[in-house]
Amino acid sequence: MNIDMIRAAAERLEGHARRTPLLSSPFLDAIAGRRVWIKAECLQHTGSFKFRGAWSAVSALAEDTRARGVVAFSSGNHAQGVALAAQAHGVQAVIVMPRDAPRVKIENTRRLGAEVVLYDRAAGEDRDALGAKLVDERGLTLIKPYDEPQVIAGQGTTGLEIAAQAAEVGVTKADVIVCCGGGGFSSGIALALEAEAPGLRVRTAEPEDFDDVARSLRSGAVERNAVLTGSLCDAIVTPQPGNLTFPILKRLAGPGFAVTEDQALLAVAHAFNRLKVVAEPGGAVALAAALYHGDRISGEDVIVTISGGNVDPEVFQQALTLAAAQDRQGDAA
Incomplete structure (x- = not known):
């Protein structure tokens, strides 16, 4: 990777991906105690940054290889990115998608023209084995969700934009907190910032109990x-850091964050109420880290990603209800 x-x-x-905006809100600044700049990748095609890596990988294939088709495994965001890029x-x-993936992600993947093969991850079905079988039987090319050079390269284009947009608002030194699963997004951004904005440092954000990257960085x-399984932050629940991504993060990233599900849900609500954007819990953990773990951040500015907005209506309502209850408690106090 380079x-x-x-x-x-x-x-x-x-001409294919959107240059997503860098947003801000004085209300969020007040909660965080510093200026918070939000890279809104929930506004990317298919509702997440994953389109970048998917397009990068599909477009990089040799024409005859690409013509035979592609296969991917994903809980939803990589699935939709690959489906749209292939289409x-x-x-x-x-x-290949888990049966317990959010319904909206399964339905959207099908609507983008992909064939969806469901598996039971709770029962221990092996998605890698299913993917390998499809490769062997149909001659498809596997596009991994994060441990794939061209996928990392595509996700890294977000970092190029962050570097340019931060310079536009006069930010040259800050932590850049990135929602993290297997590390493709965070490692790609880290490589881009190393070259284009060395004063900006990546830090990963994950849900509690699924913070394998933060623990790996510590050890x-x-x-x-x-x-x-078992997290509302389904988009970023992975077994462990990638073999390609972890060495990059070990070299370039600062200490990681782990946030609670309630903090992620509150960040979803704040993104909607203050920025008028829709985030999913896994896509809001970086914002949650900035809002609720400010004692672990230094400096006047922090940059965060909202990495995805593909949230089921029931979960979205849960986030708004939790935030409203918290507001009522604050008013009562």
């Missing part, structure tokens, strides 16, 4: 999560 791959991915994404290139996409070795 900056040249990220710049090449940016060229292939030109735009006129090729078949088969997506210096890859740590694995004990369980793989």
Whole structure:
């Protein structure tokens, strides 16, 4: 992995991906105790940053290889990104998804023209084995969700934009908190910032009990999560850091954050109420870290990603209800 791959991915994404905005709100600044700048990747095609990596990977394939189709495994955001990228290139996409993935993500993946193959991760079904079988039987090319060079390169284009947008608002030194699952997004951004904005440092954000990257950064070795289900932050629940991503993060990232589900839900509500954008819990953990773990952040500015907005209505309502109850408690006090 290197900056040249990220710049090449940016060229292939030109005219296909959105340059998402860097947003701010004085209300969020007041909660965090510093200026908070929000990179709103929930406004990207398919509702998450994953479209960047998917387009990068699909567009980088040789034409004859791409024509045979692609396969991916995902709980939803990578699934939709690959489905849309494949559809735009006129090729078949088969997506292996867990049965307990949010309904909206499964339905949207199908609507984008992909064939969805469901598996039971709670019962221990192996998605890697299913993907390998599809590769062997159909001649498809596997596009991994994070441990794939061209996927990392595509996600890294977000970092190029952050570097340019931070410079536009005069921010040259700050932590950049990134929602993190396997580390493709955070490692790609870290590589881009190393080259374009060395005063900006990536820090990862994860849900409590699924903070394998934060624990790995502390220990210096890859740590694995004990369980793989049971979090509202489904988009970023992965077994462990990637073999490609962890060495990058070990070299470039600062200490990681772990937030509670309630903090993630409150961040979802704040994003909607103050920024008028829709976030999913896994896409809001970086904002939650900035709002509720400010004692672990230094400096006048912090940059965070909202990495995805594909949230089921019931979970979204849960977030708004929790925030409203908290507001009532504050008024009563």
